[in-house]
Amino acid sequence: MKIIGLTGGIGMGKSTVATVFRRSGIPVFDADATVRALQVKNGRAIPRIAAAFPDVVRDGVLDRTALRARILSDAGAKRRLEAIVHPLVRTAERKFVAAARRRHAKAVLLDIPLLFETGGERRVDLVITVSAPRSVQMARVQRRGLPIADIEAIIARQMPDAEKRRRADVVIRTGLSRHHAISAVRRLIQEILP
Numbered sequence: 001m002k003i004i005g006l007t008g009g010i011g012m013g014k015s016t017v018a019t020v021f022r023r024s025g026i027p028v029f030d031a032d033a034t035v036r037a038l039q040v041k042n043g044r045a046i047p048r049i050a051a052a053f054p055d056v057v058r059d060g061v062l063d064r065t066a067l068r069a070r071i072l073s074d075a076g077a078k079r080r081l082e083a084i085v086h087p088l089v090r091t092a093e094r095k096f097v098a099a100a101r102r103r104h105a106k107a108v109l110l111d112i113p114l115l116f117e118t119g120g121e122r123r124v125d126l127v128i129t130v131s132a133p134r135s136v137q138m139a140r141v142q143r144r145g146l147p148i149a150d151i152e153a154i155i156a157r158q159m160p161d162a163e164k165r166r167r168a169d170v171v172i173r174t175g176l177s178r179h180h181a182i183s184a185v186r187r188l189i190q191e192i193l194p
């Protein structure tokens with residue numbers, strides 16, 4: 001079974017590319033969705049987050065905006081949060097890959113924004129990076145209503161796009177039309193899984 005890693009900065013188009021894989025019948029592990037599932041009311045990560053950051057959890061409910069503000073202004077807080085969340089995401093990923101093997105899947109896609117930052121490229125056979133010009137990235141994320149200062153802070157805390165492209169086996173450019181990106185992904189899937 002081929003294990004494919006998908007990464008890219010915020011708003012670069014990971015979810016869009018992942019959807020093409022899913023529609024081709026390839027199981028997709030979504031690290032962001034896993035993080036969110038761990039952080040729902042009384043979710044698995046909540047007791048530990050509450051212990052480390054008492055002011056961002058109330059009645060088992062996490063204030064994501066407050067926690068985001070905290071980790072964007074404090075590198076130590078970001079490391080502490082990641083030390084809580086990443087091992088739980090890793091466990092979920094392992095279970096996902098094991099289940100796909102049992103079902104004899106030909107391939108799986110691991111959609112992980114921090115793939116390189118967490119050394120995840122060592123666990124995959126091929127890394128895809130999605131990339132678009134910075135102006136396109138900013139415009140997309142702004143449409144979600146995130147303040148510009150927050151977007152810039154998030155980008156500054158991720159590995160630079162140029163470095164991700166350099167490390168990737170395949171770069172999918174999403175700055176052109178959606179059709180262009182989707183066609184490139186379809187061709188790639190054909191090459192990977194003849």
Ligand SMILES: CC(C)(COP(=O)(O)OP(=O)(O)OC[C@H]1O[C@@H](n2cnc3c(N)ncnc32)[C@H](O)[C@@H]1O)[C@@H](O)C(=O)NCCC(=O)NCCS
Pocket residue numbers: 009010011031032035064065067068071078081082085086089112113114154157158
């Ligand atoms: C701080 C939290 C609660 C903010 O939640 P919020 O709903 O505002 O944002 P969301 O989770 O949708 O993330 C949006 C984007 O921000 C970026 N991002 C999130 N966490 C991080 C991080 N630790 N470092 C760099 N970029 C990050 C990713 O590109 C992500 O796609 C949340 O992002 C979180 O718990 N992050 C820590 C876990 C983590 O490292 N996640 C990254 C995926 S493994």
Ligand SMILES: Nc1ncnc2c1ncn2[C@@H]1O[C@H](COP(=O)(O)OP(=O)(O)OP(=O)(O)O)[C@@H](O)[C@H]1O
Pocket residue numbers: 008009010011012013014015016017032113140173174175176177178179181182
């Ligand atoms: N090739 C493309 N052409 C035009 N728009 C695109 C393309 N790819 C993605 N988009 C748009 O850009 C936005 C961000 O894309 P997407 O949600 O796939 O990014 P992401 O990398 O998963 O983001 P995040 O890291 O924040 O979760 C979405 O509104 C999507 O519709």
